[in-house]
Amino acid sequence: MSSSAENPTLTAEITKPSTEIATETAQSAKKITLKTSDDQIFEVEESVAMEFATVKSFFEDAPSSTDTVPLPNVPAKPFSQVIEFCKEQIKFKANPDETEKKRSNSEFVKEKTNEDLVEMIPVANYLEIKDLLDVLNQAVADRIQNRSVEYVRSFFGIDNDFTSEEEALLREEHAWAFEDVDED
């Protein structure tokens, strides 16, 4: 019974070596465990986690560490979107294609809400993911260019801390800049 059960496995190994190797690589790919500020656990492939300069230097200081890496400034929601971006990015490391990378980056930001972008910025900044930060900064600049003061306030969730006199003075001084802004 035991030999007949083993045999099919052996046959499979011989006849489909490529599948076996692929499975083995996937199984042995090291995972890094990361804990977000809201106590969510993420298991991320090492190659993806090494895109986070902050995490990378953590493992450079403690190479054999198997501990969970705490990310005290990183909430789960923007973090999962950051992982999504980095997974795409590492594909381009193996196979550089600037045109395709640009298309992929613009696709990534296009489907994100204003809130998503604003929440991802501090995460990208904290994890020191320069490519993502560049993409986010440009995307945010594009979205607030030529928009009204009110639009920009709600975009960033800014509280207006000017007195009404101060604001009136600024609006008068910059009146020309508010002409022809895009509708909110």
Place this chain on the structure above:
Amino acid sequence: MASPEEEEEESLDQLPGTVLGTIISKLDVASICSVASTCKTFNACASHILTFIPSFHLLDIAPSIDLLRPLLPPNPYLKSLKLDCARLDDSAINVFVRDSLHQLYLHNCANFSGKLISEIGGKCADLR
């Protein structure tokens, strides 16, 4: 410099001051002025940016000298300047002419004298 930056981070909860600077520096001049009116943090950041942006292009409007002066603080990195000069005269030279300039486009400069034009050439040795 450290303390005002820390204050910026606090007041905006999460947006780091340096990142905010990078975002605002990508905007055009009109949008920089517009975001400067949103809150004190953005206002300070926008004023700071005007002291190091490499290009200042303002052709949608013809600014008066009073409007232009606060927008062009000392800026040793200013390389490219484009201006509509319909409302400016020879007295504006001290506001916009910098020896750091490599590129200067002046539109509608009928109010400028020939003497002024040659003076610009003398002051901006690197002009191409």
